[in-house]
Amino acid sequence: MAKKKQPTHQQIGKLPPMYRFFLNPYQDMRWSKCPQCDEKMHQRKFVLFIHIESNLPLNLNKNCRYCPHCDLLIAHQNDMEQVLSHICEKEIGSDEYLVLGTVEKKVWKRGDQQTIMLQEALDAMHDFKEVITFKVTGGWMPRNAKR
Ligand SMILES: [Zn+2]
Secondary structure (H helix, E strand, O other), X not given: OOEEEOOXXXXXXXXXXXXXXXXXXXXOOOOOEOOOOOOEOEEEEEEEEEEEOOOOOEEEEEEEEEEOOOOEEEEEHHHHHHHHHHHHOOOOOOOOEEEEEEEOHHHHHHOOOOOOOHHHHHHOEEEEEXXXXXXXXXXXXXXXXXX
16 A cells, blocks of 8 residues: 655644544545554544634544554544534535644633634644555545645
């Protein structure tokens, strides 16, 4: 399996970058084993910091897969879009949002779920170290990650 690094953006969170992030586009791949080291992945909730076009950033407490050996965090794209569409009360497609990092859980708990003040969220945010894509076959094209 090859991995591809997407262009890095400027760091926006105040805290040191954490985790290597993969937004899983394959609905039939649930990654109970790590795509990199083949160890069993943990299931754990992370507060994800999500930029949605024309909206304030969203903080979402979401079940993710995590491999401590590879420092790899995986979220499922279809789950994510379902939740985002529900929150925004309209269809949210893959080119309309970006997952930028994680927010400290204690700060998220203090706020009323999604409605933490922006500055407070940025102060408690870790950007991802890198955003990566695992290709399962040669046929998959990475989505446009310019935004
Ligand atoms: Zn691993």
